Amino acid sequence: MPTADPSLRHYRREQGLMLALSLPALLVVLLLIVVPVGWLGWQSIYHDGFTFENYRRIFSEDIYWKTFLFTFEISLLVTGLALLLGYPLAYAAHAASKGWSIVILALVVLPFWTSVLVRAYAWLVLLQRTGVINQLLQSLGIISEPLALVHNMFGTVVATVHILLPFMVLPLYAAMQKIPADLMQAGASLGASPSHAFRRIFLPLSLPGVLAGSTLVFVLCLGFYITPELLGGGRAIMVSMLVSRNVELYNQWGAASAVGVVLLLSVGIIFFVVSRFIRLDRVLGVQ
Numbered sequence: 001m002p003t004a005d006p007s008l009r010h011y012r013r014e015q016g017l018m019l020a021l022s023l024p025a026l027l028v029v030l031l032l033i034v035v036p037v038g039w040l041g042w043q044s045i046y047h048d049g050f051t052f053e054n055y056r057r058i059f060s061e062d063i064y065w066k067t068f069l070f071t072f073e074i075s076l077l078v079t080g081l082a083l084l085l086g087y088p089l090a091y092a093a094h095a096a097s098k099g100w101s102i103v104i105l106a107l108v109v110l111p112f113w114t115s116v117l118v119r120a121y122a123w124l125v126l127l128q129r130t131g132v133i134n135q136l137l138q139s140l141g142i143i144s145e146p147l148a149l150v151h152n153m154f155g156t157v158v159a160t161v162h163i164l165l166p167f168m169v170l171p172l173y174a175a176m177q178k179i180p181a182d183l184m185q186a187g188a189s190l191g192a193s194p195s196h197a198f199r200r201i202f203l204p205l206s207l208p209g210v211l212a213g214s215t216l217v218f219v220l221c222l223g224f225y226i227t228p229e230l231l232g233g234g235r236a237i238m239v240s241m242l243v244s245r246n247v248e249l250y251n252q253w254g255a256a257s258a259v260g261v262v263l264l265l266s267v268g269i270i271f272f273v274v275s276r277f278i279r280l281d282r283v284l285g286v287q
Contacts, residue, residue: 037264043257054258064242064259071238074157074228075221079168081161082217083210086168090209093169094176108169116163120230123159124150127231151233159227164220168213175209176202215274219267239263 058064093104126132129146137143187197225240246256
């Protein structure tokens with residue numbers, strides 16, 4: 001009987017070892033992702049028998065589809081503002097010296113040391129009718145009565161942009177760092193002005209970072225809960241709040257699960273479409 005190839009035995013042994021090493025991670029993924037998502041899908045279609053009533057209500061009742069529409073509008077607005085603020089900030093960190101670049105990036109990631117809840121309450125203190133901003137504007141004589149800066153869409157957008165801004169800056173900075181400096185110098189040597197070289201060379205090459213950062217901010221904003229709950233005052237209802245109220249107020253686990261499944265599918269479609277254009281792992285520096 002022929003003896004098994006030693007290289008084949010070695011390959012099988014390595015495969016078995018890799019499988020054994022990956023089992024803990026696979027178990028974590030199974031318990032924390034696959035099982036909850038499977039339970040979510042089951043809850044959405046089963047209640048005393050199989051039914052698609054929960055999904056029908058999402059597309060037929062105004063409260064559901066209008067909430068989805070409002071959530072996407074808020075997410076688009078927050079993404080646009082974060083891009084307008086984040087691109088110059090990322091470019092400054094890229095163009096600055098190493099020391100100043102570290103300082104800028106440190107200031108960008110510093111809010112991560114504070115919980116989202118604390119930051120939301122901080123904005124509530126700043127923007128409320130008796131808050132710092134209204135008192136300052138009144139003391140300067142700019143306004144005669146307090147402005148409604150909170151418990152509305154404005155307060156929700158401002159706080160959300162502040163919280164999600166680092167998720168725009170970091171992918172942009174990572175993409176900019178991969179642009180060779182020689183290209184800008186070559187453009188200048190050929191007679192291009194700094195603004196022309198930026199528009200024709202730097203900006204197009206940084207678009208993968210723009211797309212990656214915009215995708216991250218948009219997707220994260222879709223599922224935001226604490227900030228719109230605190231600063232929206234019940235006037236800026238997003239999908240996450242709809243899920244919470246279906247469970248807490250109406251005990252409608254099936255309806256809440258269906259909303260969660262639709263939101264999850266929307267996020268999956270967004271990532272799939274974006275992945276057709278760029279690889280997010282490369283832009284973010286993940287090998």
